[in-house]
Amino acid sequence: MKHTLSVLVENNPGVLARVAGLFSRRGFNIDSLAVGMTDNSSVSRMTIVVEGDERYLEQLNKQLHKLVDVIKISDITRDAYVDRELVLIKVSADAAKRAEIMQLVDIFRARIVDVSPKTLTIEVTGNDGKVTAFEDSLRPFGIKELVRTGKIAMLRGKRASSKNHINKEEDES
Amino acid sequence: MNGVKLSGAQILLKSIEAEGVDTIFGYPGGMALPIYDALYDSGIRHILARHEQGVAHAADGYARATGRPGVCLATSGPGATNLVTGLANAFMDSVPMVAITGQVTRPSLGRDSFQEADITGITMPITKHNFLVKEPAELARTVKEAFYIATTGRPGPVLIDVPSDISLSQIDYKPPYEVNLPGYKPAPNTAPRKIMEAAQAIADARRPLIYAGGGVVISGAHNELLKLAEMLAAPVTCTLMGLGGFPGNHPLFLGMLGMHGTKYANFAVSDCDLLIAVGARFDNRVTGKVETFASKAKIIHIDIDPAEIDKNVKVDIPIEGDVKIVLDQLLAVLRPNLEEAWREKIKAWKREYPLKYCKSGNIKPQYVIQEIYNLTEGNARITTEVGQHQMWTAQYYSFTKPRSFITSGGLGTMGFGLPAAIGVQVGCPDEVVFDIAGDGSIQMNIQELCTAVNYNLPINVAILNNGYLGLVRQWQEMFYNRRYSQSELLNPDFVKLAEAYGAVGIRVTSKEEVAPALQRAIQLKKPVMLDIVIDREDNVLPIVPPGESLDKMLG
Ligand SMILES: Cc1ncc(C[n+]2csc(CCOP(=O)(O)OP(=O)(O)O)c2C)c(N)n1
Numbered sequence: 001m002k003h004t005l006s007v008l009v010e011n012n013p014g015v016l017a018r019v020a021g022l023f024s025r026r027g028f029n030i031d032s033l034a035v036g037m038t039d040n041s042s043v044s045r046m047t048i049v050v051e052g053d054e055r056y057l058e059q060l061n062k063q064l065h066k067l068v069d070v071i072k073i074s075d076i077t078r079d080a081y082v083d084r085e086l087v088l089i090k091v092s093a094d095a096a097k098r099a100e101i102m103q104l105v106d107i108f109r110a111r112i113v114d115v116s117p118k119t120l121t122i123e124v125t126g127n128d129g130k131v132t133a134f135e136d137s138l139r140p141f142g143i144k145e146l147v148r149t150g151k152i153a154m155l156r157g158k159r160a161s162s163k164n165h166i167n168k169e170e171d172e173s
Numbered sequence: 174m175n176g177v178k179l180s181g182a183q184i185l186l187k188s189i190e191a192e193g194v195d196t197i198f199g200y201p202g203g204m205a206l207p208i209y210d211a212l213y214d215s216g217i218r219h220i221l222a223r224h225e226q227g228v229a230h231a232a233d234g235y236a237r238a239t240g241r242p243g244v245c246l247a248t249s250g251p252g253a254t255n256l257v258t259g260l261a262n263a264f265m266d267s268v269p270m271v272a273i274t275g276q277v278t279r280p281s282l283g284r285d286s287f288q289e290a291d292i293t294g295i296t297m298p299i300t301k302h303n304f305l306v307k308e309p310a311e312l313a314r315t316v317k318e319a320f321y322i323a324t325t326g327r328p329g330p331v332l333i334d335v336p337s338d339i340s341l342s343q344i345d346y347k348p349p350y351e352v353n354l355p356g357y358k359p360a361p362n363t364a365p366r367k368i369m370e371a372a373q374a375i376a377d378a379r380r381p382l383i384y385a386g387g388g389v390v391i392s393g394a395h396n397e398l399l400k401l402a403e404m405l406a407a408p409v410t411c412t413l414m415g416l417g418g419f420p421g422n423h424p425l426f427l428g429m430l431g432m433h434g435t436k437y438a439n440f441a442v443s444d445c446d447l448l449i450a451v452g453a454r455f456d457n458r459v460t461g462k463v464e465t466f467a468s469k470a471k472i473i474h475i476d477i478d479p480a481e482i483d484k485n486v487k488v489d490i491p492i493e494g495d496v497k498i499v500l501d502q503l504l505a506v507l508r509p510n511l512e513e514a515w516r517e518k519i520k521a522w523k524r525e526y527p528l529k530y531c532k533s534g535n536i537k538p539q540y541v542i543q544e545i546y547n548l549t550e551g552n553a554r555i556t557t558e559v560g561q562h563q564m565w566t567a568q569y570y571s572f573t574k575p576r577s578f579i580t581s582g583g584l585g586t587m588g589f590g591l592p593a594a595i596g597v598q599v600g601c602p603d604e605v606v607f608d609i610a611g612d613g614s615i616q617m618n619i620q621e622l623c624t625a626v627n628y629n630l631p632i633n634v635a636i637l638n639n640g641y642l643g644l645v646r647q648w649q650e651m652f653y654n655r656r657y658s659q660s661e662l663l664n665p666d667f668v669k670l671a672e673a674y675g676a677v678g679i680r681v682t683s684k685e686e687v688a689p690a691l692q693r694a695i696q697l698k699k700p701v702m703l704d705i706v707i708d709r710e711d712n713v714l715p716i717v718p719p720g721e722s723l724d725k726m727l728g
């Protein structure tokens with residue numbers, strides 16, 4: 001089963017290497033990993049998607065906890081959450097196919113972000129199901145290039161998977 | 174109050190001293206020179222080893238013997254990479270250590286500068302944590318955090334990489350900040366419900382067995398363990414790391430379990446109905462084939478590191494927490510449960526399958542080890558190298574006190590014993606220290622004999638010389654059709670070698686000479702190396718063949 005982990009880490013140099021290194025040396029596979037700063041610049045959030053059974057996830061969770069730079073891990077898989085992924089797709093589009101592609105873009109509420117005589121570059125945002133469906137529907141036209149950000153996620157409602165304000169750091173006087 | 178300006182190096186040393194450190198082990202070089210210069214005026218005692226691997230193992234031995242963090246210092250590049258084996262060794266055995274490495278200046282970082290090595294990158298998987306100091310103002314706090322991380326929770330080595338321009342910078346010294354590590358949780362909370370569950374399981378057990386590991390020694394829980402065992406009249410078996418955590422001469426003691434464990438310990442594991450794992454981590458050398466390990470038993474697992482629970486073996490009652498505290502809580506709710514039939518069964522196994530060796534012929538390694546025990550009345554601090562001699566020591570020296578057996582368990586590092594003995598002797602100046610060594614292993618860090626001579630450390634190195642990489646030869650004999658590929662050794666004259674270093678060399682070639690030679694070595698109070706020529710092809714028995722079940726022992 002796929003799990004979505006929301007991991008708060010200290011925004012220290014090397015923190016990505018520590019997390020990635022842990023995954024590789026313990027034989028955990030990452031489906032996707034997205035990382036960026038939170039509203040607190042000393043804290044980053046990683047959204048990690050992994051596949052495995054309960055015992056595997058438990059071991060992964062415990063090993064991640066041992067990293068000093070990891071502040072908090074939430075497995076939000078079973079909670080109600082919103083998730084999004086941004087995908088850029090460059091697709092072959094000669095004059096004959098253009099209209100058909102633009103129709104698909106409309107249906108999926110995607111956007112054309114670049115145009116060339118032979119291609120269209122399209123941006124689509126959504127959860128995994130939507131972006132995968134969009135990708136599938138474009139495939140027959142010939143996908144020349146595709147890039148995904150990996151998924152980011154957040155709990156629904158007023159619940160937060162973290163207290164965002166960790167009073168890290170000393171007076172710098 | 175306005176602070177005085179100090180150099181980064183001075184602040185580094187001041188911060189180390191503030192942690193209660195009075196002795197460090199090290200080896201200088203270019204990028205560490207600012208630190209060495211500050212050391213020249215500081216009150217810290219520095220032991221100069223002869224190789225950075227020796228530096229690291231000495232700090233490790235010091236830490237294991239005293240329970241205080243071992244501190245080591247090395248230069249950038251090759252100095253730092255030479256520490257690597259020592260750090261990995263300390264990491265595997267959960268030894269509190271702080272390693273400080275010089276680094277190239279901040280502007281030179283990332284440019285393949287002379288003697289630059291990405292030591293934080295290299296040691297990421299073999300340290301509990303590491304730091305590259307980027308600002309002089311961070312130094313004091315970093316040192317404080319490093320010691321805090323190294324010594325709390327499950328201990329381990331922490332490395333601090335200090336660019337030399339930071340060591341040279343002049344800044345205001347402010348006393349160290351409090352640690353502020355929001356992501357670091359030293360010890361988990363113990364769930365009281367689990368204590369009750371464990372107590373119930375213990376009350377229900379007919380055949381309980383305690384399996385104690387290094388966590389007992391680290392947490393100082395030996396008295397609690399003894400109480401637990403006696404209250405339940407439960408037999409106790411120790412891992413290699415656990416030896417000394419329970420009195421080796423106690424009637425409830427079954428010796429070591431696992432690959433070279435006693436038959437009765439392994440039978441007890443296979444037959445018990447309740448296994449109480451205390452500060453142990455179900456290493457594959459302990460469990461043999463995992464599927465059949467303690468297969469009739471309910472398992473209670475007490476450990477400070479939640480990640481050890483359910484890692485290798487699925488347990489029934491996990492208890493996260495410091496072993497000493499958990500045992501205390503458990504003792505408060507337990508009632509005696511003396512199961513006579515189980516103890517009778519174990520007594521019968523002990524009678525029927527004792528540890529034994531053939532006593533005729535040349536000098537037997539087992540005999541030498543027993544003599545060291547007899548002559549020191551079990552009061553010596555023993556280090557070992559890695560190989561047959563290490564396993565014989567574990568089997569035949571009845572360790573009765575915690576921190577008396579100092580051996581490389583998890584990593585199995587040949588070359589550990591001699592530098593570790595130096596660290597032990599530095600930490601315990603009035604005690605008798607022996608490195609029980611193999612002729613192969615001793616040559617991996619033989620240069621450290623000079624360190625012992627340099628500082629007048631009266632360590633005794635007893636080489637059990639079989640002319641082989643004995644453990645390798647044994648495996649080749651048993652599992653590779655006696656094809657002795659690259660396991661026979663041509664050795665130097667160890668006596669002359671000892672003398673060349675300024676130590677005393679003693680050769681022992683007959684059984685009658687063993688005791689007098691050992692006695693002389695102890696009385697000399699100088700560094701001594703004994704070359705004890707033993708039976709060439711003796712084996713460590715019993716043995717559970719790799720991957721087999723514990724009750725499938727040979728020999
Ligand atoms: C650094 C290192 N290299 C290789 C090994 C593999 N190894 C384990 S035991 C052993 C033989 C040790 O020989 P010796 O020190 O003479 O001890 P003996 O087994 O003969 O008592 C070897 C090569 C190791 N454990 N450590």
Ligand SMILES: [Mg+2]
Pocket residue numbers: 560611612613637638639640641642643
């Ligand atoms: Mg040998």
